[in-house]
Amino acid sequence: MRYIGNKENVIPRMYEILIHKGIAGRSLFDFFSGTTSVSKFYKRLGYTVSSSDFMYFSYCLQKAYIENNSTPTFERLLPLPPLKSCASPLDRVIAYLNELEPEEGFIYNNYTPEGTSHLSQPRMYFSNENGKKIDTIRQQIERWKNDNLLLGNEYYILLASLIETVSFYANVAGVYAAFQKKWDPRAIKPFILRPIEIISNRQENRAYHADSMKILSQINTDILYLDPPYNERQYAPNYHILETIARYDNPEIRGVTGMRNYDSQKSRFCKASTALEDLDKVARIATYEYLVLSYNSEGIMPQHNILDVLSQYGEVELEQFEYLRFKSNNNGLSKTKKHIWEQLYILRRL
Numbered sequence: 001m002r003y004i005g006n007k008e009n010v011i012p013r014m015y016e017i018l019i020h021k022g023i024a025g026r027s028l029f030d031f032f033s034g035t036t037s038v039s040k041f042y043k044r045l046g047y048t049v050s051s052s053d054f055m056y057f058s059y060c061l062q063k064a065y066i067e068n069n070s071t072p073t074f075e076r077l078l079p080l081p082p083l084k085s086c087a088s089p090l091d092r093v094i095a096y097l098n099e100l101e102p103e104e105g106f107i108y109n110n111y112t113p114e115g116t117s118h119l120s121q122p123r124m125y126f127s128n129e130n131g132k133k134i135d136t137i138r139q140q141i142e143r144w145k146n147d148n149l150l151l152g153n154e155y156y157i158l159l160a161s162l163i164e165t166v167s168f169y170a171n172v173a174g175v176y177a178a179f180q181k182k183w184d185p186r187a188i189k190p191f192i193l194r195p196i197e198i199i200s201n202r203q204e205n206r207a208y209h210a211d212s213m214k215i216l217s218q219i220n221t222d223i224l225y226l227d228p229p230y231n232e233r234q235y236a237p238n239y240h241i242l243e244t245i246a247r248y249d250n251p252e253i254r255g256v257t258g259m260r261n262y263d264s265q266k267s268r269f270c271k272a273s274t275a276l277e278d279l280d281k282v283a284r285i286a287t288y289e290y291l292v293l294s295y296n297s298e299g300i301m302p303q304h305n306i307l308d309v310l311s312q313y314g315e316v317e318l319e320q321f322e323y324l325r326f327k328s329n330n331n332g333l334s335k336t337k338k339h340i341w342e343q344l345y346i347l348r349r350l
Contacts, residue, residue, distance in 0.1 A: 025222025057246035062207035064160035105135025236262035
């Protein structure tokens with residue numbers, strides 16, 4: 001899944017460093033969960049994982065990937081025709097959703113060329129047919145929920161499947177703050193919903209839809225992992241369409257890109273001074289054995305300030321490694337490649 005700061009490609013290297021430093025335990029709290037990459041990695045290792053994010057679409061991913069520990073049976077849905085005979089109940093439900101007749105809804109009406117033909121610049125986030133497919137699937141999932149036909153985390157598993165699939169068909173360079181004016185070849189392929197992977201580790205994992213700063217007193221973990229924003233650009237506007245698909249709340253939108261209001265979803269970590277204040281608060285109030293801050297060489301918090309803050313609470317080490325970062329709009333061109341340093345600040349609590 002395309003997401004700013006997604007750690008999927010660097011997690012193995014980070015893990016090697018932490019193991020070499022003796023940073024291990026039985027539980028991990030993922031403070032800025034995002035797409036749940038780090039949470040999923042540690043869940044597979046058998047850790048008891050807790051994750052949190054104030055974005056609702058992230059919470060849907062957390063509920064499906066992290067909190068959920070069982071294979072969905074969809075026992076209240078499967079009697080409904082014409083579900084195909086597939087490898088698993090999830091596959092059968094996904095097949096059913098893929099066969100529904102397209103219907104227009106909020107995504108088609110606001111983020112496709114036909115739906116926004118009245119605008120001076122029609123929005124090209126999704127093709128007309130794919131916009132209808134997204135609406136159709138999303139509305140059916142909600143109907144099933146309202147009819148009490150989904151049990152446990154089945155609702156979130158289907159939402160997570162839709163959220164993950166959308167990223168493969170969105171006509172964006174990397175984030176949803178803007179759409180491309182020409183069609184990406186994959187954006188005009190027919191939309192086919194894909195099931196997510198079900199991960200079970202038999203631990204009591206937990207998902208929070210919250211500003212993690214407001215639940216500090218509830219955090220009690222071996223490893224507290226923080227992967228905050230690195231710059232002044234807020235995350236919420238970059239993923240406003242995923243948020244709208246997850247909530248499907250028909251929000252008031254504005255501007256060329258159809259942005260939803262995100263005043264309640266602004267992070268203080270997007271400003272250097274307040275980021276350092278909140279980092280100090282996290283390190284001081286939360287209960288943990290190790291705090292691991294994942295940052296990089298382009299971050300707005302200066303290295304010496306981070307070290308000063310964390311060193312008040314224990315022994316701090318900084319490990320870093322270089323990796324190749326592709327800009328979101330480079331299309332793989334070598335002239336836009338950039339090497340940056342991934343930094344791991346490791347605090348052993350006194």
